[in-house]
Structure formats: structure tokens, C-alpha cells
Amino acid sequence: MSEELIEAVREDSEERMTKAVAYTRSEFAGIRSGRANSGLVERLPVEYYGSTVPLQQLASFSVPEARMLVISPFDKASIGAIERSIREANIGLNPSNDGVQIRLGFPSLTEERRKEFVKMVRSKAEDGKTAVRGARRDARKDLEALQKDGDITEDQLRRSEEELDKMTKRHEAEIDAALACVSPSPECEPLDLVVALQRG
Numbered sequence: 001m002s003e004e005l006i007e008a009v010r011e012d013s014e015e016r017m018t019k020a021v022a023y024t025r026s027e028f029a030g031i032r033s034g035r036a037n038s039g040l041v042e043r044l045p046v047e048y049y050g051s052t053v054p055l056q057q058l059a060s061f062s063v064p065e066a067r068m069l070v071i072s073p074f075d076k077a078s079i080g081a082i083e084r085s086i087r088e089a090n091i092g093l094n095p096s097n098d099g100v101q102i103r104l105g106f107p108s109l110t111e112e113r114r115k116e117f118v119k120m121v122r123s124k125a126e127d128g129k130t131a132v133r134g135a136r137r138d139a140r141k142d143l144e145a146l147q148k149d150g151d152i153t154e155d156q157l158r159r160s161e162e163e164l165d166k167m168t169k170r171h172e173a174e175i176d177a178a179l180a181c182v183s184p185s186p187e188c189e190p191l192d193l194v195v196a197l198q199r200g
Helices: 002-029 076-088 111-148 154-179 191-199
Strands: 045-048 051-054 059-065 068-073 095-097 102-105
Touching: 002 111, 002 154, 045 076, 068 076, 076 095, 076 102, 111 154
Parallel strands: none
Antiparallel strands: 045 051, 059 068, 068 102, 095 102
């Protein structure tokens, strides 16, 4: 019985930590890095036939050049609403359309702007680590309550806390790896920011 309780706490903590890492990676993708990246606009809310839906449900995305993102709406009637949504998002991109597709040109980042984005990425990484540590803290409280109620022994508590610490370090390392990623992969998109991080 006691092992089942410990396992339930561990699984809950593992799930929360994994979600924190995934969320942090998705936040990295939404930062403008000077390269065309659909993650910047995929979740923009678009008013479509009276309801608000994310842009990724209304269009497909392609990157024909390093600094050009092409948005191809499934319904050509939604082009105006998509363009309006991009302009209102105030992300520093000016959409242009040809009646069939919307093109977004990504200008080069200035050094000052690049430094701002580096700070933003580091901040998001720290937020992710904080969420991971919060999951560990909550799991520890649950385990201590189980031990106080007599459901688990002191040795089981100590072993479980050691496992929690290892799990926490592993998830924090995943966030650090996503931050330091230097090759294109689905896990890590903000390549220009990482290069800037390495420079200074």
C-alpha cells in the first residue's frame, strides 16, 4: 500500500515536471529570433465566423527562405482576419498577401534587440525551472504528510526525496539543454538567440 502511495506522488510529480519542460520549449519557439518560425504566430487568436480560434487551425505554414514565413489559409475568406490578427499582435511583423497566401518577412535583429530576446529566453528558462521545483516542493509536502500519517516509513520518505531530487535535476537539465541547443531540431528553435547567448 505504501509503495503505491509513493508511486502515485512520484507519477504526479513526473507529469507536472514534464509538462513544465514542454511548456518552456513551446515558449522558446514563440520568441522572435530573426529566423522565420511559425511558433511565433501559430497560437495567435483569429476571429473566424464569430468565434476565436488559434491561427494553426486555420492555416498551414511553410518557410521557403530563412527570413520568410508563408501562411496558407485553408479558407481564402479568412485572409483578412488572419492579417488583422497578426497586425494587432504587435510582434513587429508586417503581413502582405496576394489573395491566396500571407507572407511575413522577418527582418534582421539589431544587437540591442537580440540582447533583449536573450534576456527573455533566460527568463523563460528560469520560469520553467521554477515550475519544476514547485512540482518537487508539492511532492515533498505530500510525502511528508504520508509519513506523518504513518502510511510510509522515514526510510521510504528519505529514498523518495532522493528520487525526487534526481528527477528534478533531470528535468532542469532538459530545460538547460533546450536553452543551449545549437542545431535545428523540433525541441529547440531559437537558434539565433542561442548563438547570442554563447557570444556573451
